[in-house]
Amino acid sequence: MYTEEIREILAKHARLAVDVKELADNSNLYQAGLTSLTTVNLMLAIEDHFDIEFPDSLLGRNTFGSIEAISEAVEEVLNS
Protein backbone atom coordinates (compact mmCIF):
# COMPACT_ATOMS: atom_id res chain seq x y z
CA MET A 1 0.00 0.00 0.00
CA TYR A 2 1.15 3.51 -0.80
CA THR A 3 -1.26 5.36 1.44
CA GLU A 4 1.36 7.43 3.30
CA GLU A 5 2.91 8.77 0.11
CA ILE A 6 -0.55 9.46 -1.29
CA ARG A 7 -1.49 11.39 1.84
CA GLU A 8 1.54 13.64 1.36
CA ILE A 9 0.60 14.25 -2.29
CA LEU A 10 -3.01 14.96 -1.30
CA ALA A 11 -1.91 17.50 1.28
CA LYS A 12 0.20 19.31 -1.32
CA HIS A 13 -1.99 19.16 -4.42
CA ALA A 14 -5.64 18.37 -3.69
CA ARG A 15 -6.71 21.62 -1.95
CA LEU A 16 -9.16 19.68 0.22
CA ALA A 17 -11.56 21.41 2.57
CA VAL A 18 -10.32 19.28 5.50
CA ASP A 19 -6.93 18.29 6.92
CA VAL A 20 -5.69 15.10 5.27
CA LYS A 21 -4.79 13.76 8.75
CA GLU A 22 -8.49 13.71 9.62
CA LEU A 23 -9.32 11.44 6.69
CA ALA A 24 -9.53 7.67 6.92
CA ASP A 25 -8.09 5.65 4.07
CA ASN A 26 -11.61 4.96 2.87
CA SER A 27 -13.04 8.48 3.38
CA ASN A 28 -14.76 9.94 0.30
CA LEU A 29 -12.39 12.52 -1.15
CA TYR A 30 -15.09 14.21 -3.24
CA GLN A 31 -17.03 14.86 -0.05
CA ALA A 32 -13.79 16.20 1.43
CA GLY A 33 -13.66 18.83 -1.33
CA LEU A 34 -11.87 17.16 -4.23
CA THR A 35 -13.15 18.70 -7.50
CA SER A 36 -12.65 17.70 -11.12
CA LEU A 37 -9.95 20.34 -11.47
CA THR A 38 -8.07 19.37 -8.33
CA THR A 39 -8.34 15.73 -9.44
CA VAL A 40 -6.27 16.75 -12.47
CA ASN A 41 -3.53 18.21 -10.22
CA LEU A 42 -3.67 15.15 -8.00
CA MET A 43 -3.47 12.72 -10.94
CA LEU A 44 -0.48 14.54 -12.45
CA ALA A 45 1.32 14.66 -9.09
CA ILE A 46 0.75 10.94 -8.52
CA GLU A 47 1.95 10.06 -12.02
CA ASP A 48 5.09 12.17 -11.51
CA HIS A 49 5.78 10.82 -8.01
CA PHE A 50 5.45 7.15 -8.91
CA ASP A 51 6.75 7.63 -12.47
CA ILE A 52 3.70 5.92 -13.93
CA GLU A 53 1.02 6.72 -16.47
CA PHE A 54 -2.55 5.81 -15.64
CA PRO A 55 -4.37 4.07 -18.51
CA ASP A 56 -7.59 5.84 -19.55
CA SER A 57 -9.59 3.00 -17.96
CA LEU A 58 -8.30 4.10 -14.53
CA LEU A 59 -9.05 7.81 -14.92
CA GLY A 60 -12.67 7.72 -13.71
CA ARG A 61 -14.04 9.15 -10.48
CA ASN A 62 -13.75 5.82 -8.64
CA THR A 63 -9.96 5.78 -8.93
CA PHE A 64 -9.63 9.08 -7.06
CA GLY A 65 -12.54 8.58 -4.68
CA SER A 66 -10.47 7.62 -1.61
CA ILE A 67 -6.86 7.23 -0.47
CA GLU A 68 -7.34 3.46 -0.55
CA ALA A 69 -8.69 3.53 -4.12
CA ILE A 70 -5.79 5.67 -5.34
CA SER A 71 -3.33 3.34 -3.65
CA GLU A 72 -4.91 0.30 -5.30
CA ALA A 73 -4.82 2.00 -8.69
CA VAL A 74 -1.13 2.90 -8.24
CA GLU A 75 -0.41 -0.69 -7.26
CA GLU A 76 -2.28 -1.97 -10.30
CA VAL A 77 -0.29 0.25 -12.67
CA LEU A 78 3.04 -0.54 -10.99
CA ASN A 79 2.35 -4.27 -11.23
CA SER A 80 1.14 -4.22 -14.80
Add this chain to the structure above:
Amino acid sequence: MCISGDIHDAYVEYQEELVEAGLLIPLGVKGVYGRSGTFEHIIDQFENYITRNGAQFQAEVMRFPPIFNRAHYERIDHINNFPDLLGSVHSFTGRDREHMEMLRKFEAKEDWSRDLNATEVMLVPAACYPLYPTATGTLPADGRLVDLETFVFRHEPSDDPARMQIFRQREYVRLGTPEAALQHRDYWLGKSRDMLASVGLDVTPVIANDPFFGRGGRVMKATQLEQNLKYELVVPICSTEKPTAVASCNMHLDHFGVAFDIKTSDGQVAHTACVGFGLERIALALFKTHGFKVESWPAAVREILELS
Protein backbone atom coordinates in the same frame (compact mmCIF):
# COMPACT_ATOMS: atom_id res chain seq x y z
CA MET B 1 -4.32 16.17 -34.16
CA CYS B 2 -3.23 13.33 -36.41
CA ILE B 3 -5.51 12.80 -39.36
CA SER B 4 -5.05 10.40 -42.20
CA GLY B 5 -4.14 11.73 -45.63
CA ASP B 6 -7.44 10.65 -47.16
CA ILE B 7 -9.52 12.67 -44.70
CA HIS B 8 -7.25 15.67 -45.06
CA ASP B 9 -7.62 15.47 -48.85
CA ALA B 10 -11.40 15.32 -48.42
CA TYR B 11 -11.30 18.46 -46.21
CA VAL B 12 -9.26 20.40 -48.77
CA GLU B 13 -11.45 19.17 -51.64
CA TYR B 14 -14.73 20.26 -49.99
CA GLN B 15 -13.22 23.57 -48.92
CA GLU B 16 -12.09 24.27 -52.49
CA GLU B 17 -15.54 23.34 -53.82
CA LEU B 18 -17.21 25.71 -51.35
CA VAL B 19 -14.85 28.54 -52.31
CA GLU B 20 -15.28 27.79 -56.02
CA ALA B 21 -19.07 27.91 -55.59
CA GLY B 22 -18.73 31.26 -53.81
CA LEU B 23 -20.36 29.98 -50.61
CA LEU B 24 -17.25 30.63 -48.50
CA ILE B 25 -14.85 33.51 -49.11
CA PRO B 26 -11.28 32.68 -48.02
CA LEU B 27 -9.49 35.28 -45.90
CA GLY B 28 -6.01 33.83 -46.10
CA VAL B 29 -6.15 32.22 -42.65
CA LYS B 30 -7.12 28.61 -42.02
CA GLY B 31 -10.62 28.35 -40.62
CA VAL B 32 -11.64 32.01 -41.16
CA TYR B 33 -14.07 32.77 -43.99
CA GLY B 34 -16.61 35.20 -45.27
CA ARG B 35 -20.05 33.72 -46.04
CA SER B 36 -22.15 34.30 -49.15
CA GLY B 37 -25.77 35.41 -49.14
CA THR B 38 -26.88 31.88 -50.03
CA PHE B 39 -24.87 30.44 -47.12
CA GLU B 40 -26.35 33.02 -44.73
CA HIS B 41 -29.85 32.34 -46.03
CA ILE B 42 -29.52 28.64 -45.12
CA ILE B 43 -28.27 29.60 -41.65
CA ASP B 44 -31.16 32.06 -41.21
CA GLN B 45 -33.71 29.48 -42.30
CA PHE B 46 -32.29 26.76 -40.04
CA GLU B 47 -32.28 29.24 -37.16
CA ASN B 48 -35.92 30.03 -37.87
CA TYR B 49 -36.60 26.28 -37.76
CA ILE B 50 -34.93 26.14 -34.33
CA THR B 51 -37.02 29.11 -33.20
CA ARG B 52 -40.25 27.43 -34.34
CA ASN B 53 -39.30 24.24 -32.47
CA GLY B 54 -38.47 26.10 -29.28
CA ALA B 55 -41.35 28.59 -29.43
CA GLN B 56 -43.64 26.62 -27.10
CA PHE B 57 -41.20 27.11 -24.19
CA GLN B 58 -41.19 30.92 -24.47
CA ALA B 59 -37.49 31.24 -23.77
CA GLU B 60 -36.07 34.67 -22.88
CA VAL B 61 -34.13 35.91 -25.89
CA MET B 62 -30.75 37.42 -25.07
CA ARG B 63 -27.96 38.31 -27.48
CA PHE B 64 -24.40 38.89 -26.33
CA PRO B 65 -21.45 40.11 -28.41
CA PRO B 66 -18.60 37.70 -29.16
CA ILE B 67 -16.39 39.28 -26.47
CA PHE B 68 -16.92 39.16 -22.73
CA ASN B 69 -15.47 40.32 -19.43
CA ARG B 70 -11.98 38.97 -18.76
CA ALA B 71 -12.77 38.79 -15.02
CA HIS B 72 -15.72 36.51 -15.83
CA TYR B 73 -13.54 34.40 -18.10
CA GLU B 74 -11.17 33.90 -15.19
CA ARG B 75 -13.92 32.26 -13.13
CA ILE B 76 -14.83 29.38 -15.48
CA ASP B 77 -11.71 27.14 -15.57
CA HIS B 78 -11.44 27.55 -19.36
CA ILE B 79 -7.77 28.50 -18.98
CA ASN B 80 -7.18 25.21 -17.15
CA ASN B 81 -9.08 23.06 -19.59
CA PHE B 82 -8.70 24.66 -23.03
CA PRO B 83 -5.67 27.00 -23.00
CA ASP B 84 -4.88 26.06 -26.61
CA LEU B 85 -8.28 27.29 -27.84
CA LEU B 86 -8.62 30.60 -25.99
CA GLY B 87 -8.70 34.01 -27.61
CA SER B 88 -7.55 37.05 -25.65
CA VAL B 89 -8.04 40.60 -26.94
CA HIS B 90 -4.99 42.86 -26.70
CA SER B 91 -4.54 46.49 -27.65
CA PHE B 92 -1.99 49.26 -27.45
CA THR B 93 -2.06 51.17 -24.19
CA GLY B 94 1.26 52.99 -24.29
CA ARG B 95 2.15 56.61 -25.05
CA ASP B 96 4.23 58.24 -27.81
CA ARG B 97 7.51 56.72 -26.72
CA GLU B 98 6.08 53.18 -26.67
CA HIS B 99 4.26 53.85 -29.95
CA MET B 100 7.53 54.82 -31.64
CA GLU B 101 9.14 51.63 -30.40
CA MET B 102 6.24 49.51 -31.64
CA LEU B 103 6.33 51.24 -35.04
CA ARG B 104 10.07 50.65 -35.27
CA LYS B 105 9.47 46.92 -34.76
CA PHE B 106 6.50 46.96 -37.16
CA GLU B 107 8.55 48.56 -39.93
CA ALA B 108 11.52 46.28 -39.28
CA LYS B 109 9.10 43.35 -39.52
CA GLU B 110 9.94 42.33 -35.96
CA ASP B 111 7.32 40.96 -33.54
CA TRP B 112 5.38 44.10 -32.50
CA SER B 113 2.58 42.12 -30.82
CA ARG B 114 4.51 41.95 -27.55
CA ASP B 115 4.12 45.72 -27.24
CA LEU B 116 0.38 45.23 -26.75
CA ASN B 117 -1.36 44.74 -23.43
CA ALA B 118 -4.33 42.59 -22.48
CA THR B 119 -7.66 44.45 -22.59
CA GLU B 120 -10.63 43.90 -20.29
CA VAL B 121 -12.15 41.38 -22.71
CA MET B 122 -11.74 37.83 -24.01
CA LEU B 123 -13.30 36.25 -27.09
CA VAL B 124 -16.33 34.14 -26.21
CA PRO B 125 -15.53 30.39 -26.38
CA ALA B 126 -19.17 29.19 -26.10
CA ALA B 127 -22.39 31.13 -26.64
CA CYS B 128 -23.67 30.55 -23.10
CA TYR B 129 -20.57 31.77 -21.20
CA PRO B 130 -21.57 35.46 -21.12
CA LEU B 131 -24.99 34.53 -19.73
CA TYR B 132 -23.97 32.98 -16.40
CA PRO B 133 -22.34 36.04 -14.81
CA THR B 134 -25.59 37.93 -15.48
CA ALA B 135 -27.60 35.25 -13.65
CA THR B 136 -25.94 35.61 -10.24
CA GLY B 137 -28.55 35.49 -7.49
CA THR B 138 -31.75 33.52 -7.02
CA LEU B 139 -33.65 32.10 -9.98
CA PRO B 140 -37.46 32.31 -10.27
CA ALA B 141 -39.35 29.28 -8.88
CA ASP B 142 -39.35 27.52 -12.27
CA GLY B 143 -35.80 28.45 -13.12
CA ARG B 144 -34.99 30.12 -16.44
CA LEU B 145 -34.76 29.16 -20.09
CA VAL B 146 -32.65 31.43 -22.29
CA ASP B 147 -32.28 31.59 -26.08
CA LEU B 148 -28.79 32.66 -27.16
CA GLU B 149 -26.79 33.13 -30.31
CA THR B 150 -23.37 34.58 -30.93
CA PHE B 151 -20.11 34.02 -32.76
CA VAL B 152 -17.64 31.95 -30.72
CA PHE B 153 -13.88 31.68 -31.13
CA ARG B 154 -11.67 28.61 -30.90
CA HIS B 155 -8.10 28.77 -32.02
CA GLU B 156 -7.81 25.58 -34.01
CA PRO B 157 -6.74 26.49 -37.55
CA SER B 158 -7.67 23.68 -39.92
CA ASP B 159 -8.23 22.85 -43.57
CA ASP B 160 -11.50 21.20 -42.55
CA PRO B 161 -14.12 23.77 -43.61
CA ALA B 162 -16.27 22.52 -40.73
CA ARG B 163 -13.58 23.44 -38.19
CA MET B 164 -13.79 27.21 -38.30
CA GLN B 165 -11.96 29.44 -35.84
CA ILE B 166 -15.02 31.65 -35.50
CA PHE B 167 -18.56 30.43 -36.00
CA ARG B 168 -22.09 30.84 -34.64
CA GLN B 169 -23.76 28.81 -31.92
CA ARG B 170 -27.49 28.95 -31.28
CA GLU B 171 -28.34 27.69 -27.81
CA TYR B 172 -31.19 27.08 -25.43
CA VAL B 173 -29.86 27.14 -21.89
CA ARG B 174 -31.76 25.91 -18.84
CA LEU B 175 -30.91 27.14 -15.35
CA GLY B 176 -32.70 25.47 -12.45
CA THR B 177 -32.84 22.29 -10.41
CA PRO B 178 -30.72 19.25 -11.35
CA GLU B 179 -33.91 17.54 -12.60
CA ALA B 180 -34.94 20.50 -14.76
CA ALA B 181 -31.46 20.75 -16.29
CA LEU B 182 -31.35 17.03 -17.07
CA GLN B 183 -34.84 17.07 -18.53
CA HIS B 184 -33.89 19.98 -20.81
CA ARG B 185 -30.76 18.20 -22.00
CA ASP B 186 -32.61 14.96 -22.70
CA TYR B 187 -35.58 16.68 -24.41
CA TRP B 188 -33.29 18.52 -26.82
CA LEU B 189 -31.18 15.42 -27.46
CA GLY B 190 -34.27 13.79 -28.99
CA LYS B 191 -35.63 16.96 -30.54
CA SER B 192 -32.36 18.06 -32.18
CA ARG B 193 -31.84 14.56 -33.59
CA ASP B 194 -35.35 14.63 -35.11
CA MET B 195 -34.83 18.14 -36.50
CA LEU B 196 -31.52 17.27 -38.16
CA ALA B 197 -32.95 14.01 -39.57
CA SER B 198 -36.00 15.89 -40.90
CA VAL B 199 -33.77 18.00 -43.17
CA GLY B 200 -32.19 14.90 -44.63
CA LEU B 201 -29.02 14.67 -42.53
CA ASP B 202 -27.67 11.24 -41.56
CA VAL B 203 -27.46 12.11 -37.84
CA THR B 204 -26.28 9.91 -34.96
CA PRO B 205 -26.20 10.87 -31.26
CA VAL B 206 -22.96 9.84 -29.54
CA ILE B 207 -21.63 10.23 -26.01
CA ALA B 208 -18.74 12.65 -26.29
CA ASN B 209 -16.10 14.59 -24.41
CA ASP B 210 -14.72 18.07 -24.84
CA PRO B 211 -11.11 18.41 -26.10
CA PHE B 212 -9.60 19.01 -22.64
CA PHE B 213 -5.95 20.03 -22.88
CA GLY B 214 -2.89 17.99 -22.12
CA ARG B 215 -2.02 15.05 -19.90
CA GLY B 216 -4.32 16.28 -17.13
CA GLY B 217 -7.15 16.68 -19.59
CA ARG B 218 -7.39 12.88 -19.74
CA VAL B 219 -9.02 12.89 -16.30
CA MET B 220 -11.55 15.52 -17.35
CA LYS B 221 -12.40 13.56 -20.50
CA ALA B 222 -12.81 10.31 -18.55
CA THR B 223 -14.98 12.00 -15.92
CA GLN B 224 -17.16 13.68 -18.55
CA LEU B 225 -17.65 10.40 -20.43
CA GLU B 226 -18.27 8.39 -17.25
CA GLN B 227 -21.07 10.74 -16.20
CA ASN B 228 -22.68 10.94 -19.69
CA LEU B 229 -22.53 14.73 -19.50
CA LYS B 230 -22.13 15.44 -23.20
CA TYR B 231 -23.85 14.11 -26.29
CA GLU B 232 -22.96 15.19 -29.78
CA LEU B 233 -25.15 14.88 -32.85
CA VAL B 234 -22.73 13.82 -35.54
CA VAL B 235 -23.22 13.90 -39.31
CA PRO B 236 -20.82 12.78 -42.05
CA ILE B 237 -19.58 15.86 -43.91
CA CYS B 238 -16.14 15.10 -45.35
CA SER B 239 -15.89 11.58 -43.94
CA THR B 240 -18.19 8.79 -42.82
CA GLU B 241 -15.52 7.32 -40.48
CA LYS B 242 -14.93 10.66 -38.79
CA PRO B 243 -18.34 12.38 -38.79
CA THR B 244 -18.66 15.98 -37.61
CA ALA B 245 -20.54 17.17 -34.52
CA VAL B 246 -23.17 19.66 -35.70
CA ALA B 247 -24.97 20.04 -32.37
CA SER B 248 -24.39 19.05 -28.76
CA CYS B 249 -26.48 18.57 -25.63
CA ASN B 250 -24.59 19.24 -22.44
CA MET B 251 -25.03 18.91 -18.70
CA HIS B 252 -22.81 21.30 -16.75
CA LEU B 253 -24.01 20.09 -13.32
CA ASP B 254 -23.31 22.89 -10.80
CA HIS B 255 -20.17 24.16 -12.57
CA PHE B 256 -21.59 27.57 -13.53
CA GLY B 257 -23.94 27.72 -10.55
CA VAL B 258 -20.93 27.54 -8.20
CA ALA B 259 -18.71 29.83 -10.31
CA PHE B 260 -21.30 32.63 -10.48
CA ASP B 261 -23.34 32.00 -7.32
CA ILE B 262 -26.60 31.10 -9.08
CA LYS B 263 -29.20 29.62 -6.71
CA THR B 264 -32.57 27.95 -7.17
CA SER B 265 -35.55 29.47 -5.36
CA ASP B 266 -35.05 27.02 -2.48
CA GLY B 267 -31.46 28.14 -1.99
CA GLN B 268 -29.66 25.22 -3.67
CA VAL B 269 -26.82 25.75 -6.16
CA ALA B 270 -28.42 25.87 -9.62
CA HIS B 271 -27.58 23.31 -12.26
CA THR B 272 -27.37 24.28 -15.92
CA ALA B 273 -27.67 22.46 -19.23
CA CYS B 274 -27.67 23.55 -22.86
CA VAL B 275 -28.35 22.46 -26.38
CA GLY B 276 -26.07 24.13 -28.89
CA PHE B 277 -26.44 24.09 -32.67
CA GLY B 278 -23.30 24.75 -34.73
CA LEU B 279 -24.93 26.81 -37.46
CA GLU B 280 -22.09 26.87 -40.00
CA ARG B 281 -21.58 23.12 -39.61
CA ILE B 282 -25.28 22.48 -40.17
CA ALA B 283 -25.18 24.60 -43.35
CA LEU B 284 -22.03 22.76 -44.50
CA ALA B 285 -23.69 19.40 -43.83
CA LEU B 286 -26.78 20.49 -45.79
CA PHE B 287 -24.71 21.66 -48.77
CA LYS B 288 -22.68 18.44 -48.69
CA THR B 289 -25.78 16.26 -48.49
CA HIS B 290 -28.07 18.08 -50.92
CA GLY B 291 -25.63 19.92 -53.19
CA PHE B 292 -24.80 23.58 -53.76
CA LYS B 293 -27.97 24.36 -55.73
CA VAL B 294 -30.52 25.12 -53.07
CA GLU B 295 -33.32 25.18 -55.66
CA SER B 296 -32.58 21.48 -56.33
CA TRP B 297 -32.78 20.34 -52.70
CA PRO B 298 -35.51 17.77 -51.92
CA ALA B 299 -38.96 19.32 -51.72
CA ALA B 300 -39.50 18.07 -48.16
CA VAL B 301 -36.31 19.75 -46.96
CA ARG B 302 -37.16 22.98 -48.81
CA GLU B 303 -40.58 22.96 -47.22
CA ILE B 304 -39.28 22.42 -43.67
CA LEU B 305 -36.70 25.19 -44.07
CA GLU B 306 -39.22 27.43 -45.84
CA LEU B 307 -36.91 27.89 -48.81
CA SER B 308 -39.34 29.32 -51.29
